[in-house]
Amino acid sequence: MTPVAKEPAAPWHRSLRLVLCIALASGLTWSICRSFGLGGATPYGVVIAALMVRPRFDRWPAPVFLLLPLVVAVGLGLGTGLRPLLQAPQVWQFAVVTACAQLLGQALPDRLLMVRNLLAVLAVLPLLSADATWLVAWRQLLAVIIGVAVAVTLQAGLRLPGEGVDSAPEPELVLPPRGLGQRFADPFFWRKLVVSMLALSIGLGVGAVTPKYLYFGVVLLLNDSLGATLGRVRDRMVGVSLGVLMPWLVFNTLGVDPVTVAIVMGGTTALLVLLGLLPHLRTALISSGVTFVGYGVLTDWYVPSRWLDYLMGSALALLVCLLVRPVSALRRFRALARSQQETPGPMGLSPDLAALLPSALEEARLLGQEQDFLRLLLQLQPDAGRAVAPCHDR
Numbered sequence: 001m002t003p004v005a006k007e008p009a010a011p012w013h014r015s016l017r018l019v020l021c022i023a024l025a026s027g028l029t030w031s032i033c034r035s036f037g038l039g040g041a042t043p044y045g046v047v048i049a050a051l052m053v054r055p056r057f058d059r060w061p062a063p064v065f066l067l068l069p070l071v072v073a074v075g076l077g078l079g080t081g082l083r084p085l086l087q088a089p090q091v092w093q094f095a096v097v098t099a100c101a102q103l104l105g106q107a108l109p110d111r112l113l114m115v116r117n118l119l120a121v122l123a124v125l126p127l128l129s130a131d132a133t134w135l136v137a138w139r140q141l142l143a144v145i146i147g148v149a150v151a152v153t154l155q156a157g158l159r160l161p162g163e164g165v166d167s168a169p170e171p172e173l174v175l176p177p178r179g180l181g182q183r184f185a186d187p188f189f190w191r192k193l194v195v196s197m198l199a200l201s202i203g204l205g206v207g208a209v210t211p212k213y214l215y216f217g218v219v220l221l222l223n224d225s226l227g228a229t230l231g232r233v234r235d236r237m238v239g240v241s242l243g244v245l246m247p248w249l250v251f252n253t254l255g256v257d258p259v260t261v262a263i264v265m266g267g268t269t270a271l272l273v274l275l276g277l278l279p280h281l282r283t284a285l286i287s288s289g290v291t292f293v294g295y296g297v298l299t300d301w302y303v304p305s306r307w308l309d310y311l312m313g314s315a316l317a318l319l320v321c322l323l324v325r326p327v328s329a330l331r332r333f334r335a336l337a338r339s340q341q342e343t344p345g346p347m348g349l350s351p352d353l354a355a356l357l358p359s360a361l362e363e364a365r366l367l368g369q370e371q372d373f374l375r376l377l378l379q380l381q382p383d384a385g386r387a388v389a390p391c392h393d394r
Contacts, residue, residue: 015273017158018055022285023266025049025151027258030293032146038139040129045143045150047289050265052151055278057159065148071115072144075101075122076137083126090127091204094215095197097123102193106183120196120219128212187325188224195222195320199313208312209305217313222320227329227359229321230366233314239283240310242275243268244303247292256293264292329359330373337380349381 029049033042048068054060079097086093101123105116126132183189199218203211221232246267254260268288272281291302333356340350349357357377364373 014057014163017057018053019266019269019273021053021151021154021158022050022269023262025053025147025154026265026289027262028154029143029147029150030261031258032150033143036142036146038143041136041139041143043143043289043293044140045147046261046265046293047147047286048144049147049151050269050285050289051282052148053155055281057155057163060152065152067112067115068148069141069145071118072122073137073141074104075119076126076140078104078119078123079126080132080134080137083132091201093127094124094200097127098196098215098219099193102189102196106186106189107180110178110183117220121216124212124215188327191320191324192218192222195316195324199316202316203309203312206312208309209301210309213306213309214313214316217310218317218320221314222317225327225329225332225359225363226318226321226366227356227361227363229317230362231358233318234362235280235283236310237307237314238277239280240287240307242271242277242280243284243287244291244307245271246288248303250292261293264288328363329356330363330367330369332356333360334376337376340380353380 026046026049029045030042033045038045052060078101082097082100083093086096088096098120101119102116105119108115126137129136178186196215196218199215200211203214206214208214217236221229221236223229223232246264249267250260250264254263265285265288268284269281272278272284277284287306291306333353336350336353336356340353361370361373364370
């Protein structure tokens with residue numbers, strides 16, 4: 001049986017331009033932020049500059065340029081505003097702020113679901129800083145805006161004519177629109193809310209060096225189904241593992257300056273390209289940027305601690321997924337496939353099946369049922385094993 005293959009390799013010139021663009025965007029953003037005196041806010045700009053460069057040089061939808069700064073402002077403002085009002089231990093501050101952020105995110109329409117996790121992460125960042133003030137939050141927002149502007153400008157300059165215009169849209173899981181009451185009646189939202197509120201205290205209880213990564217693990221990785229959670233866990237651990245290699249090589253040898261920032265971020269991109277692991281690029285770039293630009297001299301203890309604590313956060317997310325209202329993407333995929341096979345019509349993967357495919361495949365691998373799953377996949381669409389579409393999680 002032919003295994004599921006990776007996506008076709010990008011043209012060598014596009015991969016080279018991707019490495020160059022991310023390296024230049026990161027280095028230039030670092031220089032601009034430092035010249036503006038943004039200090040500790042610089043990592044925000046560097047990381048967002050790297051993430052805004054799209055591997056296929058696609059153009060971002062116009063609303064992103066308004067929505068992203070707005071979400072950053074709201075998230076940082078929420079944590080900055082609530083912190084002085086919460087004269088309590090940090091675990092209680094985390095619990096209250098994450099509850100407010102997730103309740104606010106759940107009130108948004110489902111088409112803005114990616115905003116929910118971003119809000120939950122941004123809102124707690126001021127709690128991790130000893131000098132979180134409105135001025136610091138403003139500098140962080142300004143760094144993000146600079147990173148976006150630099151990345152978009154550089155990518156536009158390196159984009160070839162017609163590139164990214166005809167890119168096929170990613171399959172989306174078709175869900176009926178939900179009203180406000182339906183969104184707050186979702187049991188998976190409350191499951192995630194309760195566990196994320198307890199995650200920091202769990203991290204402290206098990207002796208994690210950086211317990212905040214158990215919180216980030218739950219917020220970013222816990223999903224409705226076991227398969228979707230497994231997929232996110234694999235992406236996170238691969239990205240974190242590979243993302244620390246370049247900072248480790250440069251650590252305490254060349255220092256932190258525009259050239260080394262470009263070397264680290266561009267080197268991480270080149271590594272992921274060479275290994276054929278572009279789907280994990282964003283996670284790896286976040287890891288490289290935070291480890292190298294954000295912490296500098298703390299890298300020697302930070303690297304292993306971050307890896308181990310994220311591993312514990314992944315284990316916590318998987319444990320919750322298995323014990324509290326477990327849902328199987330594989331079972332749902334098979335049920336939809338059976339229904340499709342019983343209905344006369346052209347063969348092929350429906351949008352729902354295509355969106356569930358990565359999550360279902362993760363579960364099949366875990367259960368040792370990959371060969372049976374691939375046989376089902378080939379029955380539905382003979383060439384479906386050539387690529388696995390990205391999963392859109394709730």
